[in-house]
Amino acid sequence: MAICSKKWGNDSYLIADESDATLQKGKEEIDLALKKMPVVRQLIDQFGKEKPLQGIKIAACLHVTKETANLCRVLQAGGAEIYLCGSNPLSTQDFVATALAEEGVHVFAWTGNTDEEFYECIDACLKPQPNIIIDDGADLIVTAHKNYPEYFDENGCIIACQEETTTGVHRFEAMDKAGALKCALYPVNDASCKNQFDNELGTGQGIVAAIIGMHVLFAGKTVVVAGYGHCSSGMALRARGLGARVIVTEVDPIQALKAAFSGYEVGKMHDVIHKADMIFTATGCKNVVAKEHIPKLKDGVILANLGHFDVEIVAKDLYEAAEGHIKTIRPNVEELVFPSGKRAYLLAAGRLANLALAEGHPSEVMDMSFGLQAMMAEYIAKNRDTLKNRVGLFKVPEEINEKVAYAKLASMGITIDSWTEEQYKYCTGYEEGT
Numbered sequence: 001m002a003i004c005s006k007k008w009g010n011d012s013y014l015i016a017d018e019s020d021a022t023l024q025k026g027k028e029e030i031d032l033a034l035k036k037m038p039v040v041r042q043l044i045d046q047f048g049k050e051k052p053l054q055g056i057k058i059a060a061c062l063h064v065t066k067e068t069a070n071l072c073r074v075l076q077a078g079g080a081e082i083y084l085c086g087s088n089p090l091s092t093q094d095f096v097a098t099a100l101a102e103e104g105v106h107v108f109a110w111t112g113n114t115d116e117e118f119y120e121c122i123d124a125c126l127k128p129q130p131n132i133i134i135d136d137g138a139d140l141i142v143t144a145h146k147n148y149p150e151y152f153d154e155n156g157c158i159i160a161c162q163e164e165t166t167t168g169v170h171r172f173e174a175m176d177k178a179g180a181l182k183c184a185l186y187p188v189n190d191a192s193c194k195n196q197f198d199n200e201l202g203t204g205q206g207i208v209a210a211i212i213g214m215h216v217l218f219a220g221k222t223v224v225v226a227g228y229g230h231c232s233s234g235m236a237l238r239a240r241g242l243g244a245r246v247i248v249t250e251v252d253p254i255q256a257l258k259a260a261f262s263g264y265e266v267g268k269m270h271d272v273i274h275k276a277d278m279i280f281t282a283t284g285c286k287n288v289v290a291k292e293h294i295p296k297l298k299d300g301v302i303l304a305n306l307g308h309f310d311v312e313i314v315a316k317d318l319y320e321a322a323e324g325h326i327k328t329i330r331p332n333v334e335e336l337v338f339p340s341g342k343r344a345y346l347l348a349a350g351r352l353a354n355l356a357l358a359e360g361h362p363s364e365v366m367d368m369s370f371g372l373q374a375m376m377a378e379y380i381a382k383n384r385d386t387l388k389n390r391v392g393l394f395k396v397p398e399e400i401n402e403k404v405a406y407a408k409l410a411s412m413g414i415t416i417d418s419w420t421e422e423q424y425k426y427c428t429g430y431e432e433g434t
């Protein structure tokens, strides 16, 4: 792929395609998505008037999709300068990157970048000395800690950081425990207005879009779903809704019980894998489907990972086992033939299948996630003096979480009850009883 090589540096971008047709498509897709993002639209208006991010540089490592483009529009409306790279090699929509570059975002992203290029793009976002980092998977913030430790000093540029996904949050919890985290970190993923909607609804629908795009019927199939957390329970529900028989594997007894009481068969991967026509993973763990499982795979099995990194379904093990017998049969679908003669269909080389084979989470759901991200950036900018000296993970303020929920409800024409003073006293007191 021809990359349009612009000058690296503060006022540059690096994208795959600068043609007018690509630019036009990018603009149209971003505008269409915005129509389905009322919370973000409201924030664009508000930020445009109030300019809460004036003078703030934001570095972001996110899936470069049309929804992310609209987050960039809010942040830009607020006055921020934005440096954006893709958080996964296969998740960038190139037409979006082109449109963003034209809108003045410093975007360093294209589909299919190599590991080396991925870190070059990360570096391009860090060099300009950002004040806020918005990450999806922790790579940008972890690299900043390693390569630019001075950014986190008392007079360094970083005020605070935000994280979009579960895997990133886990990495920051580990960093914090080890004393390696040097800034205030807001796990936006953990706000209920994010993970109860984006993770469950987005991933649930995303896997369906990916599989339906392959023209494969769910009904009558056996689907093994690894995990029964936010994403995986959403995938299990949607697969069952389309007529599949779903088997869940878990390592957490409570989540396993929840799956069992929801009517799913629950078992160990080793014991159930041979039954699977499709296997979906979203655990945040590694080696969920690995070398030792290959002999047990059913002929024709579809393997799709939706967890953040490509270590859940171990593509390397599968490629080694099928060496010389690997064929791309459609974009992001490889047919692997093992020495036994059995075939497996691996999606997106074990990377996020919902972003590679479909378009990622629908705009309606990203409206809430990115409403939260934008409001958190505003919060950080407003509280820069106090946050600069804080270290550790801090909850997204409930007031911001609720603001996004109320804005979304209002956009759907829904109003809800609120407590009367008497009800408030009753619910928050202890005097009234039997």
Ligand SMILES: NC(=O)c1ccc[n+]([C@@H]2O[C@H](COP(=O)([O-])OP(=O)(O)OC[C@H]3O[C@@H](n4cnc5c(N)ncnc54)[C@H](O)[C@@H]3O)[C@@H](O)[C@H]2O)c1
Residues within 6 Å of the ligand: 165, 166, 167, 168, 195, 198, 199, 202, 203, 206, 226, 227, 228, 229, 230, 231, 232, 249, 250, 251, 252, 255, 282, 283, 284, 285, 286, 288, 306, 307, 308, 309, 352, 353, 354, 355, 360, 361
């Ligand atoms: N594809 C996407 O667009 C998308 C969106 C959101 C999150 N994610 C990613 O999906 C992954 C899961 O996120 P989540 O929010 O659902 O997390 P979660 O913590 O809610 O759920 C993960 C579940 O997997 C279980 N698990 C862990 N190891 C396991 C193993 N070896 N076998 C079976 N189950 C195991 C855990 O017990 C937990 O219940 C993360 O990597 C996250 O970053 C992807």
